[in-house]
Amino acid sequence: QTDISLSDLRETVERLALNMPVTDMHTHLYAPEFGNLLLWGIDELLTYHYLISESFRWSEEEYSHFWSMSKREQADWIWKLLFLDHSPVSEAATGFITILKRLGFDVSSRNLDDYRQALEKRTVHEQVDTVMQIAGIEKIVMTNDPFDPVERLVWQSGKGKTDPRFYAALRVDALLGDWPHAVSELQSLGYDVQAEWTERTKEETRRFLSEWIIRMDALYLAVSMPGDFKYPAGDHRSKMIDEVMIPVCQELNIPFALMIGVRRKVNPSLRLAGDMSMLSDVSAVEALCRRYPEQKFLVTMLARENQHELTVLARKFRNLMIFGCWWFLHIESMVEEMTRFRLELLGTSMIPQHSDCRVFEQLIYKWEHSRRIIGNVLADKYEKLHQSGWNVTEEEIKRDLNDMLNRNFWRFLGKEQ
Numbered sequence: 001q002t003d004i005s006l007s008d009l010r011e012t013v014e015r016l017a018l019n020m021p022v023t024d025m026h027t028h029l030y031a032p033e034f035g036n037l038l039l040w041g042i043d044e045l046l047t048y049h050y051l052i053s054e055s056f057r058w059s060e061e062e063y064s065h066f067w068s069m070s071k072r073e074q075a076d077w078i079w080k081l082l083f084l085d086h087s088p089v090s091e092a093a094t095g096f097i098t099i100l101k102r103l104g105f106d107v108s109s110r111n112l113d114d115y116r117q118a119l120e121k122r123t124v125h126e127q128v129d130t131v132m133q134i135a136g137i138e139k140i141v142m143t144n145d146p147f148d149p150v151e152r153l154v155w156q157s158g159k160g161k162t163d164p165r166f167y168a169a170l171r172v173d174a175l176l177g178d179w180p181h182a183v184s185e186l187q188s189l190g191y192d193v194q195a196e197w198t199e200r201t202k203e204e205t206r207r208f209l210s211e212w213i214i215r216m217d218a219l220y221l222a223v224s225m226p227g228d229f230k231y232p233a234g235d236h237r238s239k240m241i242d243e244v245m246i247p248v249c250q251e252l253n254i255p256f257a258l259m260i261g262v263r264r265k266v267n268p269s270l271r272l273a274g275d276m277s278m279l280s281d282v283s284a285v286e287a288l289c290r291r292y293p294e295q296k297f298l299v300t301m302l303a304r305e306n307q308h309e310l311t312v313l314a315r316k317f318r319n320l321m322i323f324g325c326w327w328f329l330h331i332e333s334m335v336e337e338m339t340r341f342r343l344e345l346l347g348t349s350m351i352p353q354h355s356d357c358r359v360f361e362q363l364i365y366k367w368e369h370s371r372r373i374i375g376n377v378l379a380d381k382y383e384k385l386h387q388s389g390w391n392v393t394e395e396e397i398k399r400d401l402n403d404m405l406n407r408n409f410w411r412f413l414g415k416e417q
Protein backbone atom coordinates (compact mmCIF):
# COMPACT_ATOMS: atom_id res chain seq x y z
CA GLN A 1 0.00 0.00 0.00
CA THR A 2 1.59 3.26 -1.12
CA ASP A 3 1.30 6.40 0.92
CA ILE A 4 -1.05 9.12 -0.13
CA SER A 5 0.77 12.39 -0.72
CA LEU A 6 -0.28 15.43 1.24
CA SER A 7 -1.66 17.05 -1.88
CA ASP A 8 -3.89 14.05 -2.68
CA LEU A 9 -5.05 13.46 0.85
CA ARG A 10 -8.05 15.78 1.02
CA GLU A 11 -9.36 14.72 -2.35
CA THR A 12 -8.98 11.04 -1.47
CA VAL A 13 -10.78 11.42 1.86
CA GLU A 14 -13.60 13.39 0.27
CA ARG A 15 -14.03 10.80 -2.49
CA LEU A 16 -14.09 7.94 -0.01
CA ALA A 17 -16.45 9.81 2.32
CA LEU A 18 -18.85 10.45 -0.56
CA ASN A 19 -18.81 6.80 -1.60
CA MET A 20 -18.77 4.79 1.61
CA PRO A 21 -22.01 2.78 1.93
CA VAL A 22 -24.04 4.02 4.88
CA THR A 23 -26.28 2.59 7.58
CA ASP A 24 -28.80 5.34 8.30
CA MET A 25 -29.61 4.50 11.90
CA HIS A 26 -32.56 6.85 12.46
CA THR A 27 -35.06 7.85 9.81
CA HIS A 28 -38.81 8.26 9.43
CA LEU A 29 -38.73 6.37 6.14
CA TYR A 30 -40.53 3.11 5.42
CA ALA A 31 -40.02 0.14 3.17
CA PRO A 32 -42.31 0.01 0.11
CA GLU A 33 -44.43 -2.68 1.84
CA PHE A 34 -45.76 0.06 4.11
CA GLY A 35 -47.68 1.63 1.22
CA ASN A 36 -48.64 5.27 1.69
CA LEU A 37 -46.53 5.60 4.81
CA LEU A 38 -43.52 5.79 2.52
CA LEU A 39 -43.44 9.41 1.32
CA TRP A 40 -41.65 10.32 -1.89
CA GLY A 41 -41.82 12.68 -4.86
CA ILE A 42 -41.82 16.42 -5.50
CA ASP A 43 -44.92 17.42 -3.58
CA GLU A 44 -43.93 15.48 -0.46
CA LEU A 45 -40.46 16.98 -0.65
CA LEU A 46 -41.77 20.53 -0.90
CA THR A 47 -44.25 20.04 1.94
CA TYR A 48 -41.56 18.73 4.31
CA HIS A 49 -42.32 20.26 7.68
CA TYR A 50 -38.94 22.03 7.75
CA LEU A 51 -40.02 23.97 4.63
CA ILE A 52 -43.52 24.62 5.95
CA SER A 53 -42.24 26.53 8.95
CA GLU A 54 -39.77 28.45 6.79
CA SER A 55 -42.55 29.44 4.36
CA PHE A 56 -44.81 30.93 7.00
CA ARG A 57 -42.12 33.46 7.80
CA TRP A 58 -42.89 35.06 4.42
CA SER A 59 -46.66 34.89 4.54
CA GLU A 60 -49.67 36.27 6.38
CA GLU A 61 -51.76 33.32 5.24
CA GLU A 62 -54.09 31.71 7.78
CA TYR A 63 -52.68 28.42 8.97
CA SER A 64 -56.06 26.80 8.50
CA HIS A 65 -56.13 27.88 4.88
CA PHE A 66 -52.77 26.24 4.25
CA TRP A 67 -53.97 23.00 5.79
CA SER A 68 -57.16 23.07 3.72
CA MET A 69 -55.19 23.11 0.46
CA SER A 70 -54.34 19.97 -1.48
CA LYS A 71 -50.79 18.69 -1.18
CA ARG A 72 -50.02 19.93 -4.65
CA GLU A 73 -51.33 23.41 -3.87
CA GLN A 74 -49.31 23.49 -0.67
CA ALA A 75 -46.23 22.50 -2.64
CA ASP A 76 -46.85 25.25 -5.21
CA TRP A 77 -47.30 27.80 -2.41
CA ILE A 78 -44.04 26.77 -0.75
CA TRP A 79 -42.19 26.67 -4.07
CA LYS A 80 -43.22 30.24 -4.81
CA LEU A 81 -42.38 31.62 -1.38
CA LEU A 82 -39.12 29.83 -0.73
CA PHE A 83 -37.70 29.24 -4.19
CA LEU A 84 -39.05 31.93 -6.51
CA ASP A 85 -39.76 34.96 -4.31
CA HIS A 86 -36.57 34.38 -2.30
CA SER A 87 -33.42 32.36 -2.84
CA PRO A 88 -33.37 28.83 -1.43
CA VAL A 89 -30.33 29.25 0.80
CA SER A 90 -31.55 27.52 3.96
CA GLU A 91 -30.34 23.95 4.50
CA ALA A 92 -33.74 22.39 3.76
CA ALA A 93 -34.31 24.55 0.68
CA THR A 94 -30.81 24.04 -0.69
CA GLY A 95 -31.34 20.36 -0.02
CA PHE A 96 -34.29 20.29 -2.39
CA ILE A 97 -32.07 21.76 -5.11
CA THR A 98 -29.37 19.16 -4.42
CA ILE A 99 -32.02 16.46 -4.86
CA LEU A 100 -33.18 17.88 -8.21
CA LYS A 101 -29.63 18.06 -9.43
CA ARG A 102 -28.73 14.52 -8.39
CA LEU A 103 -31.92 13.14 -9.92
CA GLY A 104 -30.65 14.59 -13.17
CA PHE A 105 -33.16 17.42 -13.59
CA ASP A 106 -32.42 20.76 -15.17
CA VAL A 107 -32.34 22.91 -12.06
CA SER A 108 -32.03 26.10 -14.07
CA SER A 109 -35.41 25.59 -15.75
CA ARG A 110 -37.22 26.07 -12.42
CA ASN A 111 -40.08 24.17 -13.95
CA LEU A 112 -41.76 22.25 -11.17
CA ASP A 113 -44.20 20.46 -13.46
CA ASP A 114 -41.36 18.96 -15.47
CA TYR A 115 -39.86 17.53 -12.32
CA ARG A 116 -43.24 16.24 -11.21
CA GLN A 117 -43.96 14.56 -14.50
CA ALA A 118 -40.57 12.91 -14.61
CA LEU A 119 -41.08 11.37 -11.19
CA GLU A 120 -44.70 10.40 -11.74
CA LYS A 121 -43.53 7.94 -14.38
CA ARG A 122 -41.58 5.98 -11.81
CA THR A 123 -42.83 3.26 -9.51
CA VAL A 124 -42.08 3.48 -5.83
CA HIS A 125 -39.77 0.49 -6.11
CA GLU A 126 -37.79 2.11 -8.90
CA GLN A 127 -37.47 5.31 -6.95
CA VAL A 128 -36.36 3.55 -3.77
CA ASP A 129 -33.67 1.67 -5.67
CA THR A 130 -32.53 4.76 -7.57
CA VAL A 131 -32.35 6.98 -4.52
CA MET A 132 -30.52 4.41 -2.40
CA GLN A 133 -28.05 3.98 -5.19
CA ILE A 134 -27.47 7.71 -5.72
CA ALA A 135 -27.22 8.39 -2.00
CA GLY A 136 -25.07 5.32 -1.32
CA ILE A 137 -27.36 4.08 1.44
CA GLU A 138 -27.22 0.40 2.18
CA LYS A 139 -29.35 0.01 5.30
CA ILE A 140 -32.17 2.15 6.65
CA VAL A 141 -33.56 2.06 10.16
CA MET A 142 -37.22 3.09 10.31
CA THR A 143 -39.14 4.55 13.28
CA ASN A 144 -41.98 2.18 14.06
CA ASP A 145 -44.97 3.01 16.20
CA PRO A 146 -47.48 0.27 17.07
CA PHE A 147 -49.96 2.94 18.23
CA ASP A 148 -50.25 4.15 14.62
CA PRO A 149 -53.25 2.22 13.28
CA VAL A 150 -52.06 2.23 9.66
CA GLU A 151 -48.60 1.03 10.51
CA ARG A 152 -49.88 -1.53 12.99
CA LEU A 153 -51.88 -3.25 10.26
CA VAL A 154 -48.79 -3.73 8.14
CA TRP A 155 -47.00 -5.48 10.99
CA GLN A 156 -50.02 -7.52 11.94
CA SER A 157 -50.41 -8.73 8.38
CA GLY A 158 -46.82 -9.97 8.52
CA LYS A 159 -45.64 -7.71 5.68
CA GLY A 160 -43.51 -5.46 7.85
CA LYS A 161 -40.25 -7.31 7.54
CA THR A 162 -39.79 -8.29 3.94
CA ASP A 163 -37.32 -5.83 2.44
CA PRO A 164 -33.87 -6.72 3.85
CA ARG A 165 -32.57 -3.17 3.38
CA PHE A 166 -34.96 -1.84 6.01
CA TYR A 167 -34.77 -2.39 9.77
CA ALA A 168 -37.22 -1.52 12.51
CA ALA A 169 -36.84 0.52 15.69
CA LEU A 170 -39.67 0.41 18.21
CA ARG A 171 -40.74 3.93 19.11
CA VAL A 172 -43.09 4.52 22.02
CA ASP A 173 -43.06 8.15 23.12
CA ALA A 174 -46.52 7.99 24.69
CA LEU A 175 -45.38 5.53 27.37
CA LEU A 176 -43.18 8.26 28.84
CA GLY A 177 -44.84 11.42 27.62
CA ASP A 178 -48.58 10.74 27.59
CA TRP A 179 -49.40 7.87 29.90
CA PRO A 180 -53.22 8.34 29.84
CA HIS A 181 -53.15 8.03 26.06
CA ALA A 182 -50.81 5.05 26.24
CA VAL A 183 -53.15 3.32 28.71
CA SER A 184 -56.12 3.59 26.41
CA GLU A 185 -54.06 2.43 23.41
CA LEU A 186 -52.66 -0.52 25.33
CA GLN A 187 -56.11 -1.46 26.56
CA SER A 188 -57.51 -1.40 23.06
CA LEU A 189 -54.67 -3.67 21.97
CA GLY A 190 -55.72 -6.13 24.65
CA TYR A 191 -53.16 -5.42 27.36
CA ASP A 192 -54.48 -5.42 30.91
CA VAL A 193 -53.11 -2.06 32.07
CA GLN A 194 -54.55 0.76 34.12
CA ALA A 195 -53.55 4.33 34.91
CA GLU A 196 -52.27 3.33 38.38
CA TRP A 197 -48.77 1.90 38.49
CA THR A 198 -49.64 -1.63 39.57
CA GLU A 199 -47.58 -4.80 39.22
CA ARG A 200 -50.02 -6.05 36.62
CA THR A 201 -49.71 -2.82 34.63
CA LYS A 202 -45.92 -3.04 34.62
CA GLU A 203 -46.00 -6.68 33.62
CA GLU A 204 -48.44 -6.04 30.79
CA THR A 205 -46.50 -3.01 29.51
CA ARG A 206 -43.36 -5.14 29.47
CA ARG A 207 -45.27 -7.79 27.56
CA PHE A 208 -46.39 -5.18 25.04
CA LEU A 209 -42.84 -3.98 24.45
CA SER A 210 -41.37 -7.47 24.18
CA GLU A 211 -44.04 -8.69 21.80
CA TRP A 212 -43.58 -5.71 19.51
CA ILE A 213 -39.80 -5.81 19.60
CA ILE A 214 -39.97 -9.45 18.59
CA ARG A 215 -42.65 -8.90 15.97
CA MET A 216 -40.69 -6.06 14.36
CA ASP A 217 -37.30 -7.58 15.05
CA ALA A 218 -36.56 -4.09 16.33
CA LEU A 219 -32.90 -3.12 16.54
CA TYR A 220 -33.48 -0.80 19.48
CA LEU A 221 -36.17 0.75 21.63
CA ALA A 222 -36.47 4.52 21.11
CA VAL A 223 -38.12 7.45 22.80
CA SER A 224 -37.97 11.21 22.44
CA MET A 225 -38.41 13.46 25.41
CA PRO A 226 -38.46 17.13 26.33
CA GLY A 227 -35.46 18.78 27.92
CA ASP A 228 -37.05 18.64 31.36
CA PHE A 229 -36.30 14.92 31.54
CA LYS A 230 -34.72 14.30 34.94
CA TYR A 231 -33.36 10.98 36.11
CA PRO A 232 -33.60 9.53 38.69
CA ALA A 233 -36.69 11.42 39.72
CA GLY A 234 -39.24 9.08 41.29
CA ASP A 235 -41.76 10.24 38.69
CA HIS A 236 -43.65 8.30 36.03
CA ARG A 237 -40.78 8.50 33.55
CA SER A 238 -38.21 7.11 35.98
CA LYS A 239 -40.53 4.28 36.96
CA MET A 240 -41.33 3.42 33.37
CA ILE A 241 -37.64 3.39 32.48
CA ASP A 242 -36.50 1.42 35.55
CA GLU A 243 -39.32 -1.05 35.79
CA VAL A 244 -40.42 -1.55 32.22
CA MET A 245 -38.11 -0.26 29.51
CA ILE A 246 -34.67 -1.20 30.84
CA PRO A 247 -35.76 -4.69 31.93
CA VAL A 248 -37.18 -5.39 28.47
CA CYS A 249 -34.10 -4.02 26.68
CA GLN A 250 -31.89 -6.14 28.91
CA GLU A 251 -33.91 -9.26 28.42
CA LEU A 252 -33.94 -8.88 24.65
CA ASN A 253 -30.42 -7.49 24.58
CA ILE A 254 -31.10 -4.32 22.58
CA PRO A 255 -29.98 -0.70 23.11
CA PHE A 256 -32.25 2.00 24.46
CA ALA A 257 -32.22 5.14 22.29
CA LEU A 258 -32.97 8.47 23.94
CA MET A 259 -33.59 11.57 21.86
CA ILE A 260 -33.75 14.39 24.34
CA GLY A 261 -34.61 18.06 24.07
CA VAL A 262 -37.75 18.46 22.01
CA ARG A 263 -40.66 20.61 23.11
CA ARG A 264 -43.60 19.47 21.01
CA LYS A 265 -46.15 21.82 19.46
CA VAL A 266 -44.99 25.19 20.77
CA ASN A 267 -47.02 26.45 17.84
CA PRO A 268 -49.79 23.88 17.37
CA SER A 269 -51.08 25.61 14.22
CA LEU A 270 -47.95 24.46 12.44
CA ARG A 271 -48.66 20.80 13.35
CA LEU A 272 -45.50 18.71 12.81
CA ALA A 273 -43.59 21.90 11.97
CA GLY A 274 -44.46 23.43 15.34
CA ASP A 275 -41.91 21.59 17.52
CA MET A 276 -39.12 23.48 19.27
CA SER A 277 -35.71 22.61 20.70
CA MET A 278 -34.97 22.81 24.39
CA LEU A 279 -31.95 22.66 26.66
CA SER A 280 -31.58 19.27 28.37
CA ASP A 281 -29.97 17.86 31.47
CA VAL A 282 -27.00 15.69 30.49
CA SER A 283 -26.73 14.37 34.05
CA ALA A 284 -29.89 12.32 33.49
CA VAL A 285 -28.03 10.33 30.84
CA GLU A 286 -25.01 10.14 33.14
CA ALA A 287 -27.13 8.60 35.90
CA LEU A 288 -28.63 6.05 33.51
CA CYS A 289 -25.24 5.03 32.14
CA ARG A 290 -23.84 4.64 35.64
CA ARG A 291 -26.78 2.71 37.04
CA TYR A 292 -26.97 0.32 34.08
CA PRO A 293 -23.42 -0.37 32.93
CA GLU A 294 -24.55 -3.44 30.99
CA GLN A 295 -27.25 -1.54 29.13
CA LYS A 296 -26.32 0.24 25.89
CA PHE A 297 -27.68 3.76 25.34
CA LEU A 298 -27.86 5.50 21.97
CA VAL A 299 -28.26 9.19 22.70
CA THR A 300 -28.75 12.39 20.75
CA MET A 301 -29.77 15.81 22.03
CA LEU A 302 -31.45 18.67 20.25
CA ALA A 303 -29.86 21.73 21.83
CA ARG A 304 -26.52 22.88 20.55
CA GLU A 305 -25.62 23.89 24.11
CA ASN A 306 -25.71 20.26 25.25
CA GLN A 307 -23.44 18.80 22.61
CA HIS A 308 -20.02 19.30 24.13
CA GLU A 309 -21.01 18.00 27.56
CA LEU A 310 -22.72 14.99 26.01
CA THR A 311 -19.58 14.23 24.01
CA VAL A 312 -17.47 14.42 27.14
CA LEU A 313 -19.89 12.05 28.85
CA ALA A 314 -19.27 9.50 26.10
CA ARG A 315 -15.61 9.48 27.19
CA LYS A 316 -16.77 8.31 30.61
CA PHE A 317 -19.21 5.61 29.61
CA ARG A 318 -18.55 3.04 26.93
CA ASN A 319 -22.21 2.01 27.12
CA LEU A 320 -23.08 5.44 25.69
CA MET A 321 -23.02 5.93 21.92
CA ILE A 322 -23.77 9.45 20.78
CA PHE A 323 -25.30 9.77 17.36
CA GLY A 324 -26.29 12.27 14.70
CA CYS A 325 -26.82 15.99 14.42
CA TRP A 326 -30.50 16.04 15.11
CA TRP A 327 -33.07 18.15 13.27
CA PHE A 328 -32.18 21.86 13.80
CA LEU A 329 -28.55 20.77 14.21
CA HIS A 330 -28.64 19.11 10.82
CA ILE A 331 -27.34 22.25 9.14
CA GLU A 332 -23.88 22.66 7.70
CA SER A 333 -22.43 24.93 10.38
CA MET A 334 -23.57 22.70 13.24
CA VAL A 335 -22.58 19.44 11.56
CA GLU A 336 -19.13 20.89 11.01
CA GLU A 337 -18.77 22.12 14.59
CA MET A 338 -20.13 18.96 16.18
CA THR A 339 -18.21 16.56 13.96
CA ARG A 340 -15.01 18.42 14.70
CA PHE A 341 -15.20 18.31 18.49
CA ARG A 342 -16.63 14.83 18.54
CA LEU A 343 -13.62 13.62 16.53
CA GLU A 344 -11.31 15.58 18.79
CA LEU A 345 -12.81 14.11 21.95
CA LEU A 346 -13.73 10.61 20.86
CA GLY A 347 -11.74 9.86 17.73
CA THR A 348 -13.87 7.85 15.36
CA SER A 349 -15.79 6.04 18.13
CA MET A 350 -19.13 7.77 17.55
CA ILE A 351 -21.92 7.88 14.98
CA PRO A 352 -21.52 11.28 13.34
CA GLN A 353 -24.80 11.41 11.51
CA HIS A 354 -28.25 9.99 10.88
CA SER A 355 -30.58 11.50 8.30
CA ASP A 356 -33.96 11.75 10.04
CA CYS A 357 -35.45 11.76 6.53
CA ARG A 358 -39.21 11.75 6.19
CA VAL A 359 -39.35 11.82 2.40
CA PHE A 360 -37.32 9.25 0.52
CA GLU A 361 -35.34 11.48 -1.84
CA GLN A 362 -34.08 13.51 1.14
CA LEU A 363 -31.52 10.75 1.64
CA ILE A 364 -29.70 12.29 -1.31
CA TYR A 365 -29.12 15.74 0.12
CA LYS A 366 -28.90 14.94 3.80
CA TRP A 367 -26.13 12.43 3.22
CA GLU A 368 -24.30 14.31 0.50
CA HIS A 369 -24.07 17.45 2.62
CA SER A 370 -22.97 15.53 5.71
CA ARG A 371 -20.51 13.25 3.95
CA ARG A 372 -18.65 16.26 2.56
CA ILE A 373 -18.31 17.81 5.99
CA ILE A 374 -17.28 14.57 7.68
CA GLY A 375 -14.71 13.99 4.94
CA ASN A 376 -13.28 17.46 5.27
CA VAL A 377 -13.02 17.44 9.03
CA LEU A 378 -11.36 14.04 8.87
CA ALA A 379 -8.98 15.30 6.16
CA ASP A 380 -7.83 18.10 8.50
CA LYS A 381 -6.89 15.50 11.09
CA TYR A 382 -5.08 13.26 8.63
CA GLU A 383 -3.15 16.25 7.27
CA LYS A 384 -1.91 17.03 10.77
CA LEU A 385 -0.81 13.43 11.18
CA HIS A 386 0.88 13.50 7.81
CA GLN A 387 2.89 16.56 8.80
CA SER A 388 4.21 14.57 11.76
CA GLY A 389 5.17 11.72 9.51
CA TRP A 390 2.16 9.41 10.22
CA ASN A 391 0.75 8.47 6.85
CA VAL A 392 -2.70 6.98 6.63
CA THR A 393 -3.33 4.51 3.85
CA GLU A 394 -6.44 4.39 1.72
CA GLU A 395 -7.43 1.20 3.54
CA GLU A 396 -7.17 2.96 6.88
CA ILE A 397 -9.25 5.90 5.67
CA LYS A 398 -11.90 3.45 4.51
CA ARG A 399 -11.77 1.64 7.83
CA ASP A 400 -12.28 4.89 9.73
CA LEU A 401 -15.18 6.01 7.54
CA ASN A 402 -16.73 2.57 7.69
CA ASP A 403 -16.55 2.67 11.49
CA MET A 404 -18.36 5.98 11.64
CA LEU A 405 -20.91 5.37 8.91
CA ASN A 406 -21.65 1.68 9.60
CA ARG A 407 -19.75 -0.46 12.02
CA ASN A 408 -19.96 1.61 15.19
CA PHE A 409 -23.70 1.19 15.07
CA TRP A 410 -23.73 -2.54 14.37
CA ARG A 411 -20.92 -3.25 16.81
CA PHE A 412 -22.77 -1.34 19.53
CA LEU A 413 -25.81 -3.48 18.85
CA GLY A 414 -23.65 -6.58 19.13
CA LYS A 415 -24.79 -7.47 15.60
CA GLU A 416 -21.67 -6.88 13.61
CA GLN A 417 -22.39 -7.92 10.05
Ligand code: REL
Nearest residue numbers: 028224259272326327356358
Ligand atom coordinates in the same frame (compact mmCIF):
# COMPACT_ATOMS: atom_id res chain seq x y z
O1 REL B 1 -37.68 11.48 15.85
C1 REL B 1 -38.10 12.58 16.21
O2 REL B 1 -38.70 12.77 17.25
C2 REL B 1 -37.87 13.78 15.33
O3 REL B 1 -36.73 13.56 14.59
C3 REL B 1 -39.10 14.09 14.52
O4 REL B 1 -40.14 14.26 15.41
C4 REL B 1 -38.98 15.30 13.61
O5 REL B 1 -40.24 15.71 13.20
C5 REL B 1 -38.08 15.02 12.43
O6 REL B 1 -38.69 15.28 11.22
C6 REL B 1 -36.82 15.76 12.59
O7 REL B 1 -35.93 15.73 11.77
Ligand code: ZN
Nearest residue numbers: 026027028356
Ligand atom coordinates in the same frame (compact mmCIF):
# COMPACT_ATOMS: atom_id res chain seq x y z
ZN1 ZN C 1 -36.57 11.57 14.08
